[in-house]
Amino acid sequence: MLQEHARIVDFIATAEGVTGRKKLQKMVYIMKKLNVPFKEKYEFHIYGPYSEELTARIEELCDMGFLSEALEDKGSYVQYKYAVTDEGMEFRNAVAASIPKNPEAAALLNAKSARFLELASTLLYFGHLERGEQISKLHSVKGKLNFTEAEIEEAYRFLDELEQLKLS
Amino acid sequence: MSYATQKLAEEKVFKDPVHRYIHVRDQVIWDLVNSKEFQRLRRIKQLGTSYLVFHGAEHSRFNHSLGVYEIVRRISDDVFHGRPEWDESERLTVLCAALLHDLGHGPFSHSFEKVFNVDHEEFTRAILTGDTEVNSILRKVSADFPAHVAEVIAKTYSNKQVVSLISSQIDADRMDYLQRDAYYTGVSYGHFDMERILRVMRPLDDQVVIKSSGMHAVEDYIMSRYQMYWQVYFHPVARSAEVILRKILQRAKELSESGYEFQQPPTHFLAFFDRSFTLADYLALDEGVLMTYFQLWINERDPILADLCDRFVNRRLFQYVDFDPGTDYKKLGELSALFKKAGIDPEYYLIDDSTSDLPYDFYRPGEEEERLPIQLLMPNGDIKELSRLSQIVDAISGKRRTDYKLYFPAELLIDGKKKAIKQQILEMLREGGI
Numbered sequence: 156m157l158q159e160h161a162r163i164v165d166f167i168a169t170a171e172g173v174t175g176r177k178k179l180q181k182m183v184y185i186m187k188k189l190n191v192p193f194k195e196k197y198e199f200h201i202y203g204p205y206s207e208e209l210t211a212r213i214e215e216l217c218d219m220g221f222l223s224e225a226l227e228d229k230g231s232y233v234q235y236k237y238a239v240t241d242e243g244m245e246f247r248n249a250v251a252a253s254i255p256k257n258p259e260a261a262a263l264l265n266a267k268s269a270r271f272l273e274l275a276s277t278l279l280y281f282g283h284l285e286r287g288e289q290i291s292k293l294h295s296v297k298g299k300l301n302f303t304e305a306e307i308e309e310a311y312r313f314l315d316e317l318e319q320l321k322l323s
Numbered sequence: 324m325s326y327a328t329q330k331l332a333e334e335k336v337f338k339d340p341v342h343r344y345i346h347v348r349d350q351v352i353w354d355l356v357n358s359k360e361f362q363r364l365r366r367i368k369q370l371g372t373s374y375l376v377f378h379g380a381e382h383s384r385f386n387h388s389l390g391v392y393e394i395v396r397r398i399s400d401d402v403f404h405g406r407p408e409w410d411e412s413e414r415l416t417v418l419c420a421a422l423l424h425d426l427g428h429g430p431f432s433h434s435f436e437k438v439f440n441v442d443h444e445e446f447t448r449a450i451l452t453g454d455t456e457v458n459s460i461l462r463k464v465s466a467d468f469p470a471h472v473a474e475v476i477a478k479t480y481s482n483k484q485v486v487s488l489i490s491s492q493i494d495a496d497r498m499d500y501l502q503r504d505a506y507y508t509g510v511s512y513g514h515f516d517m518e519r520i521l522r523v524m525r526p527l528d529d530q531v532v533i534k535s536s537g538m539h540a541v542e543d544y545i546m547s548r549y550q551m552y553w554q555v556y557f558h559p560v561a562r563s564a565e566v567i568l569r570k571i572l573q574r575a576k577e578l579s580e581s582g583y584e585f586q587q588p589p590t591h592f593l594a595f596f597d598r599s600f601t602l603a604d605y606l607a608l609d610e611g612v613l614m615t616y617f618q619l620w621i622n623e624r625d626p627i628l629a630d631l632c633d634r635f636v637n638r639r640l641f642q643y644v645d646f647d648p649g650t651d652y653k654k655l656g657e658l659s660a661l662f663k664k665a666g667i668d669p670e671y672y673l674i675d676d677s678t679s680d681l682p683y684d685f686y687r688p689g690e691e692e693e694r695l696p697i698q699l700l701m702p703n704g705d706i707k708e709l710s711r712l713s714q715i716v717d718a719i720s721g722k723r724r725t726d727y728k729l730y731f732p733a734e735l736l737i738d739g740k741k742k743a744i745k746q747q748i749l750e751m752l753r754e755g756g757i
Contacts, residue, residue, distance in 0.1 A: 156655050156675050157648055196442065199478040200694055211679035211725075218725045219649035246652060281479075295481045 159194050161251035163212055164221050164243050166193075170261040172238040174227065176210075177202050179237060181272035182264045183209055185314075188279045189322045191257065202269075203277040203297075213237065221246050255323045263317060274302050275310040286311075326351065327415055327464045337389055341503050345393040351415060351464060352392070355422055358456040364388055364425065366609035370504060371431050372564035373555065375638055377508035384425045390499035395421035395488055398495070398521060408526040410482060416468070417485045419461065420475035424489055424496060426450050426457065430610040431568055438572040439595045441605075448473045449602045483529040491531065492686060492697045493520070493544060501547050504555060512550035515543040525700055532706060535699040542715045545686050545697075549719050557678060559728055563640040566674050566730050571617065571631045574671060578625055587619040627671050634732075641674070642733035644752050645726075648675070655729075658751055665744045667735055674730045686720040 166183065173179045184204040187193040195206040216222040221243030225236045239247065264272065277297060281289040290307060329350040337345040347353050355361055364385040373380045395417055403409040427447030429435045436443060450457055451473040461469040474480040478490055488495055498517055505513025523537030533541055555561075575589050576596050591612055594600035620632040634640060648655075655675070662669040686697070697709040710717040731752065736745045 156659070156673075157652055159679075160648070160677075194437070194440075196436070198444065205694070207684045208679055211684070215648075215677055215679055215725045215727075219647075221649065242649070249656075250652065292479065296479050 157250055158254075160212060160216060160219075160221070161247065162193060162254055163209070164216060164239055164247050165251040165254050165256070166261065167222065167237055168239040168244065168247055169256050169258050170265045172236065173265060174236045175234050175269050176213075178265075178269040178272055179213070180205055180209060181269065181276040182261075184276045185264060185272065185279060185317065186257070186260065186322065188276075188282070189260070189317055189320075191322050199280060199296075203273045204280050216243070219246075257320070257322050260317055260320050260322055263313070267313070270300070271306070271310065271313075273297075273300075274306060275314055278307070278310055279314065327468075339386070339390065339393070341390055341499070341506055342393045345389050346396065349415065349418065351460065352418060352422060354460045355419065355457060356389070358460060360426060360450050360455050360457045360606065361385070361388070361423070363606065363609060364428070366611055367428055367430055367432070368610060369500065370508070370555075371433060371561075372568060373504075373508065373558065373561045375564045375640070376558050376561045377510070377555070379507045379509050380504070382503060382507045384428055387500055387503055388422055388425050390503055391424060391489070391495045392418060392422040394495035394498055394517070394521070398488060398524060402521055402524055403526055406526060408528075409484065413482055413485050415464065416471050416475060416480075417488055419468075419472045420485070420489050421495055423447070423451065423457065423472060424476050429605060430608050430613045431565075434565055434569045434572060438569055438576065440598075441595070441600075444477060446602070446605055447476055450606075451476075453602050455602070455606075484526045484531055487531040487695075491695060493531075493533070493541065497548065498544070501544070501551055504551060505547070508555055510551075510555060512554060513547045515547045516540045517544075520544060527700065527706075530695060530698065532698045532700045533709075535701050535707070535712070538699060538709070538713055541697060541699075541709060542713050545709075545713075545716050545720060548686060552684075553724075557726060559643055560640060562676055562728065563643060563730055564635065564638075566641060566676055567631055567635050570671050570674070571620075571628065571635060574625070574628045574631060575616075575620070578628060583625060585620075586623055587616065589616065591616070627668060631671065639734075641672075641730040643728040643730045646675070646729045648677075648727055654751065658748065661744055661748050661751070665736070665741045665748060667732075672732050672735065675727065676730060677727045678725050686716070 166186070167173055170182070173182065181203065183193055183195065184197055184206070187195070187197070195209040195212065197204040197206045199205070213222065217224045220240060223238050223240050227234045227236055274293070277293055278289050281292045284292065293302065293307070330348050331350055331353055335347040335353060339345050347356070362385070365383050367384045368374060368380070369382050369384050369387045370380045399414050399417060404411070424447070427443040427445065427450055429443060429446070432443055435441070451461065451469045452458060458469050461472060471480065475485055475489060478486050480486050490496060498520070501513050501515070502517065519537055519540035520533070523534040523540070525532050525534060575592060578585070579589055579593070579596050591608055594604040614636070617632045617636050620628050621636060623629045659669040659673060662673050698706045699709055699712060701707060710720055729752070736749050
C-alpha cells in the first residue's frame, strides 16, 4: 500500500532534496527509463517528458506532510525546493524499506542543471530512433535552447555512465 | 487530383448529439473512419467503468474521436482559414491527428495500462507507423505523412500551433469530452459556450491564444472542467469498479504465473502476462472480449478471481471510507494483518486509491509549470495568463485538493466465521479508527 508514494519519498530522501519541479520531473523520468520501476506515466510537454501523475503525487505527499515545498525567489524566476520531512522519513522507514536505493545515480542526476536534464531526458524520449534522428528531433523540438554538439555529447556520456550503474 | 486533396462526390454527415452533425468531405478522412483500427474504437467506452454509476455513459472512443475531428475541422476551415499566422498546408495533418489521437487506447485503458505496464500512446504510434490499414491510408498521402501525424499526437511536431489544437489546456480533445461526457452521464454541469471559444481562438507565434473578449466563455469552460473532474471523473463508486477491474487483471496474471489451470484459459492475455505481445495481440482486445472472460471466470475454481468477476459483472462493488494517509498509514498495516487473520486477502480486498491514480487533471496556471497555460490576447497585443485576469479561474485553479479512499468488501466483513476479528475491522473502518 502507498508503494508509489513511498518510492517518490525514498528517491527524494536518497537525493537529499531536489530543487526545481522541472529538475525533479526529469530526474524521475531518467531513472524510470533506466529501469527503476516508477509507475508515473510521462508525455512530452514544453520542457520535454513530463508526468501529470508525478505532479499530482508530489502534491499529495506535500498534503500528507511527508514532503516540504519551499518557494525560492531567484530574481527573474522562482523555484520550488522539495525535501523529506521528519514524518516523511518515518513513513519511508515504515513503507519503503524494501525499495532498492540508487544513491550514486540520484547524486549524479542532482548535480546536473535542469537544462542539462531536459536535454538528456529529451534524447531518451527519442530513444526509439537512430542517434542521428534523435539529435535532429532534439533540434526540431528544442530549437530555441540551442544545445551545442558538446552538450549533446556530454548528455550521451552521462546517460552511458548512468546505464553502467545497472539501476533497479 | 492527389489523394491528399481528393474530395468525396457528396459530403458525408454523421448525426451527433453534441455537435449535431459531423461533416466529412475529404476522401482520406472517410477512408480512415472505415479502417478496422478506427472501427475498433466503437468497442471501447470513453468513460471506462463510469457506466456503472451513470447508466447513460456507454459512449465510445469512436464518438469522441469523430467529435474532436469535427471541432478541429471547424477551427481549421472556418476560424483559422485565411489568417496569415496559420499554415494552411497543415490542414490534413491536423484533421488526421484529431481523428486518430485516441487510436491506441485499449479496453478499460487506464486499468489495463497500469496492470500490464503498457502505454496507449506507444500503441497509437505503432498503429500509425506499423503494418495496419490506417498506415496504408496515410502512406497514400506521402511516405512521411504517418510519422507527421504520429508526431502531432505525441506533441513532438515542429508546428506547435498544430499540437496545441489537439493537446493543450484548451484543446479540441477536452472541449469534446467535457461536453460529450456531460451529455451521456446526464449531469447538468460540463456545458460551456464552445461556439464562442472557437470564434475567439487565434493562432499566434508558437501557440493558440484566446482574444480577451472571450474570457468569460473560457471561465465557463474551466468551471465545467472543475465540476466534471470532481463530480464525474473522480466519482468514488466508479473508482470502486476500477479498483475491482484492476484486481481481476492482477489476479488472472498471478494465477497464470503460478501455473493455475484455468477452466477458461486467459488466451488473449498470455502475451501481456509475459510481455511478448505484438500490435496484433493488442488490437485483438476490446471491452467485449474482456467482459466475456469476466463472465466466464465467474465460474472459475479460484475463489478470488470468481468473486472479483462476479462483483464487476453484477455490480457488487466495494464500499469505501475516506482516509488520511499522512496519519493513517500505520493503521493500514494493522488493518492488513487483521484482514489476513479473518481469512480475507488484503492484496485483493483492501485497496487504497488517490487522485494521482486517475487519468484526469485540472487547470494549473502559474510559474515553473511544464504545460503552457491559457493565454489571453489583449486589445493592445499583449499576452496575459488567464488566472491573472480572471478572479473565478484564480479562485479554483492550481489549488491543491486531494482525495484518498480505502476500498473493501463490506458484506464479507459481516457474514461468516471469525466474527470477532471482522467486528474489530469494521470498527476500525467505520468508527474513526482509520
